[in-house]
Amino acid sequence: MTETSPTVDQVVAAPTYMADIRFFFRPEDVEHMAVRGIELGTYDGAKRNALAIYAHTTQPGGDMPKDEAGKWSAARSQTFRNWIINGFPLGTATPVEPPTVAQPPTRLRKDITTLSDAEFDKLKTAFTGIMARDPAAPDSYFALAGHHGLPNSWCLHREDRFKPWHRVHLRVFEDALRSVPGCEDVTLPYWDIATALPDRLQYPPFDEYVLPTDPGATLKPPLAGYFPYTTQRFPATDIEQNVKIYGVLEDTATSLAQSLWGAYNVNGYQKFSIQAHDSGHGSIGPTMGDQNVASFDPVFWFFHCNIDRLWLSWQTRAGATTLAGFKTTVGPNTDWLTFPPFNTLDPYTETAEQTIEADASYDRLELGAPLAGAMENLSGSMDAARTFSFRSASPVSVRVKGIHRLNIPGSFVVSLLADGEPIAKRFFFQPNDPQACSNCVKNGIVNIDFRMSQEQLLDRTLTVRIDVPRHSGEIGTAFPIAQAGNPTINARLLVGEA
Incomplete structure (x- = not known):
């Protein structure tokens, strides 16, 4: 199976890595340069080697790729140059067509x-x-x-x-x-x-x-x-x-x-x-x-x-x-x-x-509505060198950060409450004795993320609760927040590249 670029080979004025640039490098190009210690197949590698890539691929005179079929067109070189000038934007993926399958699947x-x-x-x-x-x-x-x-x-x-x-x-x-x-x-x-x-x-x-x-x-x-x-x-x-x-x-x-x-x-x-x-x-x-x-x-x-x-x-x-x-x-x-x-x-x-x-x-993949359209790369922070934006309808990320799960005896539920009423819950899956689980110990500090509309949160008193469903005692299933590492609450608007 092979992925194909969603863009045609024409000049793109504002290209991004995820929508355009990553498709410029064929698997054989990536493999050929990897043995020479040059990474072309990732964003960081393309960004780090961008000037050398441009110099070696621009025609006439460019010596890479070696085969005639892989030579870059003038439009592709100009698009890559635009990406450099614009500050190497990462961007978001454009959903691609399902890859073609040469033979029917065996399973x-x-x-x-x-x-x-x-x-x-x-x-x-x-x-x-x-x-x-x-x-x-x-x-x-x-x-x-x-x-x-x-x-x-x-x-x-x-x-x-x-x-x-x-x-x-x-x-x-x-x-x-x-x-x-x-x-x-x-x-x-x-x-x-x-x-x-x-x-x-x-x-x-x-x-x-x-x-x-x-x-x-x-x-x-x-x-x-x-x-x-x-x-x-x-x-x-x-x-x-x-x-x-x-x-x-x-x-x-x-x-x-x-x-x-x-x-x-x-x-x-x-x-x-x-x-x-x-x-x-x-x-x-x-x-x-x-x-x-x-x-x-x-x-x-x-x-x-x-x-x-x-x-x-x-x-x-x-x-x-x-x-x-x-x-x-x-x-x-x-x-x-x-x-x-x-x-x-x-x-x-x-x-x-x-x-x-x-x-x-x-027999069915989740590719259509309501998922059709552009994908996203939202985060709570961004490099200052990149342009960013957020809108009034942008969701709020509420992160319960730094839960020390090794202290919690089994799977647990984190609830976000507004004015004392639960407005969102997430379940965290783990063994009853996580301290005896080597993989748990490697990842002992965890975060739980909620994406909420601003209307759900504004002008309301917010609290967090942790419960361990399999436990009950004098205080029921509630687990003391202080014993879970005193996690913090981070609430922020999510931003994306403008």
Whole structure:
């Protein structure tokens, strides 16, 4: 698959990197110069080397690229020159056309509600088959679910490898389903959380799972409390209401509109997609809200298949379905894509960069209304050398900053209150003992972001509350703010390039 530039080869008076310049460099150009220590495939690399790029590509006399087909036209050189003169604006992505696929996909994942009766019966057979396997078998349901939570807890949350790890996890699980006789072509369907929990997921083998053995017994020291254990889920009507309360769809829509991959806790696609993921987990039930055992609930697989579908939707919109295209959306740190051990996805052999070109496709991507149109790159601050603007309708970013989550015993809810009434809530997904989780310790300080209209906040008294749903005591589920690291509140209008 290849990305194509949304612009024709003509002079652009006010080009930006995301809308124009990044498409000037072919994958072979990027690879050719990378071995010489010159990075062309990222914003920082193009900006740092801009004058040399202009000198070597401008015709007549330019000696790069070497092949005739890659020579820059006078219009392209002038556009690049305009970008330099204008101060290297980053800009926002213009949604590109879906990449062309040379061959039909080998794995097409469908909405579970659209499966034929025969397809659904085969899926039931596959799930029943791996659930019946000896829990010690590496391709059993118990063993594969245990990669994510107890007993192994390999999953990577709140970092760049979050999406890549889960993409491989889904494929490995799907391969196990295909190993059941008669199910060789089965694919995981997805549950679009924008719709109600399907009836099909409320009956065996998808309604619950009884753990056949203790997932905490092999830990040192052993972890009690999860055996005997049967997964639990909220009623479908409660799930639908929770999705609204926790702003899952709002954060999903915001994530799909981002131009940049960004960084968790900061900005971009990652920030809001992970926040939507966490709140989705909390919306579904006690098991899905507990990182230790979430993956044992059969709904986990359909929920995460949808998360992967949304990632592929964003990749397609942002021109990031290939490694070269994806790197143009990433900041200066690309080690997690290229250098071991930063790119490893234990316990799997695949590495992060190998997941960018997805090995599965979906019957539907989120590419149209209300997402049609320009993408965004809004932030709370900007380099003074760049022009910026904000409008009266610009949202307010309210960030609860610096939550010390290692002190909080389990997944928690952050509520923003106006005049004592909750106006927004977000769920944060983590183990019950985050201090025992190495990945949690690496990312111990976290932020929760709310995007609010100005009308929701003006002339009102605002407060923040943290609750731990699984806990109750003399003060109920409330967790003292002071014990969460005394987080601060940042409220600011979001700005973009003018």
